Structures are given as structure tokens and as C-alpha cells.
Amino acid sequence: MNTTIDTLVIFVFSAFVMGIGLLFARTGRNLKSFFAGGEAVPWFIGGLSLFMSFFSAGTFVAWGSIAYRYGWVAITIQWTMCLGGLITGLYLAPRWKATGALTAAEFIKERLGSTVQKSFIYIFMLVSLFIKGSVLYPVAKLVSVSLGFPLVPSTVVLGLFMIAYTAVGGLWAVMVTDILQFVILTAAVVIILPLATKAAGGLEAFTQKAPDGFFEPLNGEYTLEFVLAFALYHICYIGGNWTFVQRYTSVDSPVSARKVAFLFAGLYLISPIIWMLPPMLYQVINPGLQGLDTENAYLMVCRLVLPSGLMGLMLTGMYFSTSASANTTLNVVSAVFTNDIYKGLLNPNASDRKLMNVARASSWLFGVGMIIIALLVPAAGGIVEVVLSIGAITGGPLLAPPIWALFSKRLTGRATGWITGVSLVVNLTGKIILPLLAGFKLTRGQEMMLGVTLPLLLLLGYEVWAAWKGRTESEEYGQYLAARKQKKADQMLESEEEKEQVHQQNRFGLRVIAFALVFTALLLFILSWLTTAGTGLVAGIAVVILLLAYIPWRAAKQLRTAHQALKINS
Numbered sequence: 103m104n105t106t107i108d109t110l111v112i113f114v115f116s117a118f119v120m121g122i123g124l125l126f127a128r129t130g131r132n133l134k135s136f137f138a139g140g141e142a143v144p145w146f147i148g149g150l151s152l153f154m155s156f157f158s159a160g161t162f163v164a165w166g167s168i169a170y171r172y173g174w175v176a177i178t179i180q181w182t183m184c185l186g187g188l189i190t191g192l193y194l195a196p197r198w199k200a201t202g203a204l205t206a207a208e209f210i211k212e213r214l215g216s217t218v219q220k221s222f223i224y225i226f227m228l229v230s231l232f233i234k235g236s237v238l239y240p241v242a243k244l245v246s247v248s249l250g251f252p253l254v255p256s257t258v259v260l261g262l263f264m265i266a267y268t269a270v271g272g273l274w275a276v277m278v279t280d281i282l283q284f285v286i287l288t289a290a291v292v293i294i295l296p297l298a299t300k301a302a303g304g305l306e307a308f309t310q311k312a313p314d315g316f317f318e319p320l321n322g323e324y325t326l327e328f329v330l331a332f333a334l335y336h337i338c339y340i341g342g343n344w345t346f347v348q349r350y351t352s353v354d355s356p357v358s359a360r361k362v363a364f365l366f367a368g369l370y371l372i373s374p375i376i377w378m379l380p381p382m383l384y385q386v387i388n389p390g391l392q393g394l395d396t397e398n399a400y401l402m403v404c405r406l407v408l409p410s411g412l413m414g415l416m417l418t419g420m421y422f423s424t425s426a427s428a429n430t431t432l433n434v435v436s437a438v439f440t441n442d443i444y445k446g447l448l449n450p451n452a453s454d455r456k457l458m459n460v461a462r463a464s465s466w467l468f469g470v471g472m473i474i475i476a477l478l479v480p481a482a483g484g485i486v487e488v489v490l491s492i493g494a495i496t497g498g499p500l501l502a503p504p505i506w507a508l509f510s511k512r513l514t515g516r517a518t519g520w521i522t523g524v525s526l527v528v529n530l531t532g533k534i535i536l537p538l539l540a541g542f543k544l545t546r547g548q549e550m551m552l553g554v555t556l557p558l559l560l561l562l563g564y565e566v567w568a569a570w571k572g573r574t575e576s577e578e579y580g581q582y583l584a585a586r587k588q589k590k591a592d593q594m595l596e597s598e599e600e601k602e603q604v605h606q607q608n609r610f611g612l613r614v615i616a617f618a619l620v621f622t623a624l625l626l627f628i629l630s631w632l633t634t635a636g637t638g639l640v641a642g643i644a645v646v647i648l649l650l651a652y653i654p655w656r657a658a659k660q661l662r663t664a665h666q667a668l669k670i671n672s
Contacts, residue, residue, distance in 0.1 A: 107632065108414030111625075115418045116263060118621060119282065122614060144612070144657060145358035147281065149365030152349040154280040156183065156340070156366070162400040163243075165374075166381040168324070170391060170399035173316035173382055175324045179332060180374035186336030187367030194341035195363040196356035197508040202586055203351060205437050206344040206504060211446070213507045213582040215515035221522070222500065223443065226344055227435050229496050231468060235475025236492075242476065243397075254477060261473035282618045285650070289626065289643045290416040291376055296639070297407035302383040311386045328547030334554040335497050340366070342501035348437070380404075411629040412640065436465045494553035495533055499525035502557040511575035512568040513561070521564065525557040612658035619651035 169176035203209035207226075211219035242257035302308045315321050320329065340346055340363070350359040384403040391399060404416050440461040445452055452460070503518045532552055537543045544552065626644035630637050 107410040108417065111411055111414030111629070112418050114625065115286070118618075122282070122618065143352045143354075145353050145361040146365060147611070147615070147654075148349045148353050148358070148362040149369075150284050151280040152346055152362055152366045153369045154284050155345060155349070156370075161377065162381075163397045165378065166400035167396040169378040169381040170385050170396050172321040172324060173312065173385070174319060174378075175321040176378045176382075177374045178319045178329060179324060180370065180378070182329060182333040182336045183340065183374075184367045184370040185333050186338075186340035187363050187370055189337045190341040191360045191363030191367060194505060194508065195350040195359040198347050198350040199353065199356040199359035201351075201508070205351070205441055206342070206347040208441065210504055210507075212585045213578060214503075214513070214518050215578055216446075218515040218518050220447075221519065222504075223439075225496070225500060225526075227439070227468070229492060229500065230345070230435050231471045232475055232492055235472040235478075238472055238476035257476050258473055261469065261476065281615050281654075282622060285619060285622055285647055286415065286418055289622075289640075289647065290412070290418075291380075292643060293412060293639055294380055294404060294408060294416065295376060298380045298383045298387075298403050301403075301407050302386045308383055308386050312382075313385065313389075316382070316385070323546045325545075325547045328545075328550055331547060331550035331554050334558070335493060335550060338501040338505060338554065339493070339497055342505040409633045411632050415626075415629065435468050436461050439464045439468075491533060491549075494549045495529040496526065496553075498554040498557040499529065502554075502561060506561045506565075510561075510565060511579045512565060512573050513579075514576045515578055517564050521557055521560040525553075525560065528556060529553050609658045612654040616651045616653075616655035616658070619647055619654070623648035623651065 165176045165180060168179070198206075198209075201209045201212075203212065207219055207223055210222055238257065238261055242253060242260050246253040246256040299305060299308070303311075309317070320326055349362050353359050353362060380403045381399040384399050384406075387406065388402065391402075404413060408416060440457055444460050444464075445457060449456070499522045503513070503522055507513050507518070529552060532544050533549060623644045626640055626647065630640040630644060633640060
């Protein structure tokens with residue numbers, strides 16, 4: 103492998119992505135445009151961005167490790183994400199859009215009170231830093247091992263770059279690069295799959311040499327109990343995670359919010375099969391990996407079959423899929439801090455200029471925290487242990503109550519606080535205290551089931567108790583309705599200048615996406631001339647990407663035409 107060519111590919115794409123962030127530096131005029139795209143982001147852009155925001159290099163490292171060890175069950179687990187997207191599209195995404203809130207934290211404050219909001223904000227920011235810090239580690243490890251760079255400097259440099267264009271460009275910069283990352287990663291994975299199949303001796307040899315139970319839907323510690331619990335968890339996670347809620351609130355209507363979730367679900371029906379087959383194939387090629395080395399299965403199959411240039415493309419896709427996920431979280435955490443802590447609690451009368459400065463500064467602050475946590479992941483037992491444990495402990499207690507509040511008129515802030523607190527204490531006891539003091543450890547399935555079902559049962563219990571007491575709605579619900587009515591009135595007063603700026607920003611974003619796709623296609627054409635394997639496949643993918651560039655370009659033209667017609671009629 104020629105690391106010079108691979109390194110050059112990574113640096114060229116990195117410089118291009120940073121340039122995109124700088125292009126959007128002047129489009130964020132206020133919090134609404136910086137964090138929510140003016141609430142007029144096209145639904146297909148929001149859906150692809152949601153998809154890219156959901157996974158990272160951790161997908162290839164964590165789930166790739168499970169695919170290598172246990173086989174098809176890694177795909178079964180990820181199909182629970184498809185189910186979560188479907189349920190979200192049917193019931194949750196439209197509800198989030200209908201709230202009129204800029205962030206999930208804003209809804210929590212209006213519906214459940216400022217005390218609950220403050221508690222959730224602090225826990226959410228801490229949990230987000232740990233989760234996204236943990237997924238920065240594997241991509242730094244991939245780049246370090248592949249190109250021979252030291253791990254710690256790789257983590258720091260990649261992390262700083264990841265922060266930079268989020269702090270500069272806001273939500274549209276994140277979403278445009280999300281689309282670019284989706285194209286790059288899809289191209290890289292489509293290229294690697296036939297090459298890995300050939301290295302394994304073909305599909306027939308693969309099925310014959312695979313271990314017993316390798317193609318069973320359930321295997322090892324990943325039992326039916328775990329999968330069912332994980333499905334419930336992902337309904338809560340996709341439907342209530344603050345990062346993803348931003349995708350539902352940044353489009354123009356509840357119908358568009360539903361389409362965002364449905365597009366995510368459709369992509370997660372197909373993509374896990376394409377992603378997980380290469381590490382499964384590597385089990386046949388090299389069955390000797392043990393322990394944390396199984397986290398390198400995807401990287402090893404890439405190094406085995408990808409020629410120079412295409413390895414750099416794969417690493418670029420893995421890195422930017424991670425940065426897409428982490429950048430979205432940075433954008434939302436920064437939005438929560440700026441909108442709900444700084445503006446809501448510290449400086450309610452801050453100007454738009456002041457708020458934008460705080461937004462960018464907080465992106466850097468939280469980004470540095472992610473880098474520090476990424477450096478600590480190996481000491482915590484690896485990414486699989488970190489991500490699944492954090493999800494089991496905090497997912498249900500943090501995500502279930504706000505989702506419940508979307509439908510319930512009876513739920514109060516005080517009840518939410520107790521339900522969340524009790525659930526967190528019980529989950530932490532089962533995960534940490536019992537193993538230390540009593541030597542008792544829950545299985546992976548029991549841990550996940552407890553974490554998800556306990557808060558749901560407590561919420562249901564409270565709902566039944568409140569109905570028995572004859573309570574039709576809480577005081578907080580009445581206040582929420584009044585706040586939503588006032589917000590709708592304020593939106594009616596939105597200036598024509600503001601609407602014009604939002605239109606220009608969205609049209610500009612679509613044109614940048616088209617340009618980015620053309621650039622990617624040209625780079626792939628160049629790589630097809632340099633590569634020693636898969637030349638025709640690479641060139642063919644480049645042609646497809648070039649044709650796809652017409653879609654956002656045409657959408658930008660249609661948006662301009664529709665806007666001009668609206669101005670004439672008005």
C-alpha cells in the first residue's frame with residue numbers, strides 16, 4: 103500500500119470540507135439560521151443528514167467486531183434502527199415539528215418546566231461528550247494504524263479539524279458535509295465488497311467455511327432479549343435524542359419531518375448488509391483475531407484488498423462519517439448551551455451577534471472535551487463496552503420522558519424528575535455497584551432491557567395513577583399550550599427580510615452540495631486512473647455521482663423559481 107497517495111487523498115478531501123465550512127461562515131445570521139437552517143431545510147437533505155449523523159467509524163469498529171465474531175446478528179441488531187426510524191416517522195417526528203421548538207431542550211422547558219430542563223441539559227451534555235468522544239477514538243486508531251501516525255496526535259488533529267468547520271458554518275455546513283460523507287462512504291463500501299468477496303474465495307466458499315451459527319439472526323450474548331430491548335431503545339433514541347430531534351424541527355412541516363425519518367429507516371434497511379459483509383468475509387480469510395483486535399477486522403480487510411488511493415478514500419469516509427456524527431452532536435450541544443443556558447438563564451437580552459460568538463466558542467469548548475474522552479476510551483474497555491453501557495444506563499431515563507410528554511397531558515415536571523432519577527440510580531446500581539460489591543453482573547440483554555423498560559413502566563404507572571386521581575391535565579401542560587400559541591403569533595410577525603435570507607441560505611446550500619458531488623466525482627475519476635484494482639467500478643461510481651449532482655442543482659433552481667413566483671403573487 104502506497105501511504106503517500108492515501109495520505110494525499112485524505113488531506114485533499116479534508117481541505118475541501120474545511121472550505122465548505124468557510125463558505126457557510128456568513129450564512130448564520132442568528133440562532134434560527136445557525137442551528138435550524140431557518141426551519142426550511144429540504145426533507146431529503148435532513149433525512150440523509152440524520153442517517154449520516156447516526157453512525158460513525160464506530161459502526162465499522164464496534165459492529166464490525168460483532169460481525170467478525172458472531173456474523174449475521176450484527177445486521178439483526180442494526181435493523182432495530184430501521185424499526186426505530188419507522189416508528190419515529192409514524193408517530194414522533196411530526197409531533198416534534200408541531201411543538202414549534204428550536205431544540206428538544208426548549209420543548210422540555212415549555213412542557214415540563216425549567217428545573218427539569220436544567221437537569222436534563224447537564225446530563226445530556228455529559229452523555230453526549232462521552233458517546234461522541236468514544237467514536238472519535240476508533241477513527242483516529244484507523245488512521246494511525248493505516249498510515250503509521252502516532253495515535254494521540256492523530257486523535258488531537260482529527261478532533262480539532264472536526265470542531266473547526268462546525269464552529270464556523272453551523273447546521274448547513276454540517277448537513278452539506280453529511281451528504282458528501284454519505285457519497286464518499288457509500289462509494290468506498292461498494293468498492294470493497296466485491297474485492298473482499300473475491301479474497302474470501304467467492305460466496306460459496308464463504309458460506310461453507312463460516313463458523314457454525316454465523317448466519318443465524320441471533321448469536322452469542324446477543325440474544326432475543328437483547329435485540330428486543332435494543333429495538334425499544336432505538337425507538338426512544340431515534341425518536342427522542344436531541345441531536346436527531348433537530349433534524350425533525352429544521353424542516354418546513356410535520357409531513358416533511360415524517361419523510362426525514364422514513365428516509366432514514368429505508369437506508370437502514372439496506373446499508374447494514376453492505377457494511378457488515380466485509381468483516382464477516384474476513385472471518386473466513388483470517389479467523390485468528392481475538393479480544394480488542396477484532397475491532398480492527400474492517401480495517402484489516404480494507405488493507406488486504408484495497409489498492410493505494412482507495413484505502414485513503416475508505417479512511418476518509420470512515421473519518422468523515424465519524425465527524426458527521428460528532429459534528430451534529432457538537433452543533434446541538436452548542437445550540438442547547440447557547441439557546442437554553444446562555445440566552446435562557448444568563449443573558450436573555452443578548453444580541454444575535456453576541457449569541458453567534460457564544461455558539462462558536464461553545465462548539466470549541468465541547469469539542470475539546472470530546473478529544474479528551476477519546477483518548478481515554480482504551481482504558482474503559484474499548485468502544486463496544488463504552489457505547490452499549492452508556493446507552494443502557496442513560497438512554498431510557500433521558501429519552502423516554504420527553505417522548506411521553508409529546509402525547510401526555512398529565513405528566514408533570516416533578517414526576518419526570520423522580521422517574522428519571524430513580525431509573526438512573528437503578529441502572530447505575532445494576533451496571534457498576536452490584537458487580538463491585540456483590541459480584542453479580544447483568545447480561546448484555548438484561549442490562550439493556552432494564553435500562554429501557556424501567557422508565558417506560560414508571561411513566562405508565564404514573565399515567566394510570568394520575569387518571570385514577572381524576573387529573574385530566576397538569577398545570578405545566580396548560581402553560582405549554584399558552585407558550586406554543588404565543589410562539590405561533592411571533593412566527594407570523596417574521597420579517598420578509600428574514601424569510602429572504604433563509605431562502606438564499608437554503609438555495610446556496612443546495613448549490614454547494616451539487617458542487618461537492620462534482621468535485622467527488624472528479625477525484626474518483628483520477629483515482630480510477632491510479633488504482634490497480636477495481637478501475638472500472640471506481641469509474642462507474644464516479645459517473646453515478648456526477649449524475650446525482652444534478653438533483654440538488656435542479657432543486658436549487660426550482661426553489662428559486664418558486665420563490666420568485668411567490669414574490670410576484672404577493
